[in-house]
Amino acid sequence: MSKRTVKKTMTIILSSIGAVFIIALASLLVISGIFESAKYLEPWQKTYSQKFDDPRIQLAAHGLLAANGHNMQPWKIRLDKDDPMVFYLYADNDRLPNEVDPFARQMIITQGTFLEYVKIAGDELGYKAAVELFPNGGYDEQILQASMKIKPVAKIRLTKDQPQNNPLYDSLFLPxxxxxxxxxxxxxxxxxxxxxxxxxxxxxxxxxxxxxxxxxxxxxxxxxxxxxxxxxxxxxxxxxxxxRANEYQKNKYRYGFSVEGQGTSGIMQHILQGLVTVFPSLNxxxxxxxxxxxxxxxxxxxxxxxxxxxxxxxxxxxxxxxxxxxxxxxxxxxxxxxxxxxxxxxxxxxxxxxxxxxxxxxxxxxxxxxxxxxxxxxKPTKEVPQSMRGDVMDLIIRE
CATH class of the missing domain: 3.40.109.10 (NADH Oxidase)
Structure with a gap:
């Protein structure tokens, strides 16, 4: 075989390998959902709460950004029918990770993170948020999950006030x-x-x-x-x-874990998402x-x-x-x-x-x-992406 033939053959082989690689990469990106709009990130936009007229929902939209155990976002709110300035926060027992949190301690801490975000947002939006804990009494610990459904963690009463610049407000929108x-x-x-x-x-x-x-x-x-x-x-x-292995799942569920929780972002995030979707055993x-x-x-x-x-x-x-x-x-x-x-x-x-x-x-x-x-x-060595958040309207208890 002549040198020219060998060179031509190698060129064809390398071209074929390159084509296969490009096809495989493109496939992983599509499987990852690279072209899918990240609806699960919409609540992080500062304008998100402005879509709602009810101040209670506006503040709950800020509370939704709070730190929460295992990113379960275990919150439910009930809007008072008679008083447009009152709402109630409930722990969503359907989001309780029973194995790691059998006594719901972390879940109840997570109720507090939400409440503080509400109070801080209230300052900025011109509402004083008065929080009363367990207004209907404490849980019956013997039937804890049933008790969570009927007893609120907190009653929040809003009072119209002058907007105040809370120095912590801008940090609400950071991971x-x-x-x-x-x-x-x-x-x-x-x-x-x-x-x-x-x-x-x-x-x-x-x-x-x-x-x-x-x-x-x-x-x-x-x-x-x-x-x-x-x-x-x-x-x-x-x-x-x-x-949640890919963008489709993240948009469907909007809570839980995903690869960017470890700081992966950009094209590598989508490659990894594609891989764990195709090969779940990787994760x-x-x-x-x-x-x-x-x-x-x-x-x-x-x-x-x-x-x-x-x-x-x-x-x-x-x-x-x-x-x-x-x-x-x-x-x-x-x-x-x-x-x-x-x-x-x-x-x-x-x-x-x-x-x-x-x-x-x-x-x-x-x-x-x-x-x-x-x-x-x-001090961080690098920035990390924001995590999934649900739609605030999904927190509301329908009666």
């Missing part, structure tokens, strides 16, 4: 969680003072740690609990059921467990500081208030150029997590308090 690596810079004393000042409740405390001993100890708890969780198949399966079973552990390792190895929210008791009201405090904390962090990520596994209350749960409470809440939140914080 609440950044799972990427953080810069190694320690927090300044001024930053710590401002973060700690977000708490004004004597029954709660914020503790910030950035010394080597506590960084290593809390990182160890995070890794141990992540390893335990990765090995509990029913927990990982629960997570898998709320994973389930052993692969998912290993990915989760590796993600936690990256977080732990690149964390300059941790923070805890600790309450004196573990009442439902304290859980809600800790969520309200967490919203103020993360929004203040944004203003200071910082980002945060909850490391919630060690605080979860299913049987396999008992040992590290008891250990971290023994080390950091030995006086009988409850650690409601453990988070890492620091």
């Amino acid at each position: 609440d969680t950044n799972r990427a690596a953080y810069q190694s810079d320690k927090l300044t004393s001024e930053q710590i003072d401002q973060l700690e000042a977000t708490n004004t409740d004597v029954n709660m405390s914020i503790k910030i740690f950035q010394d080597k001993e506590n960084i290593e100890k809390q990182g160890s708890y995070a890794m141990k609990s992540a390893t335990i969780e990765a090995g509990v198949s029913r927990v990982m399966q629960e997570t898998d059921t709320i994973f 389930s079973g052993k692969a998912a467990s290993e990915m989760f552990i590796q993600s936690t390792r990256t977080s732990v190895d690149n964390t300059p500081a941790y923070a805890m929210i600790i309450t004196n008791d573990n009442s439902r009201s304290s859980q809600v208030k800790s969520g309200m405090l967490y919203s103020r904390l993360v929004l203040t962090a944004h203003r200071l150029g910082l980002v945060m990520q909850p490391l919630s596994q060690v605080l979860e209350e299913y049987p396999e997590m008992k040992e590290p749960y008891s250990g971290i409470h023994r080390d950091y809440a030995s006086d009988g308090g409850t650690i409601q939140m453990l988070v890492r914080l620091g």
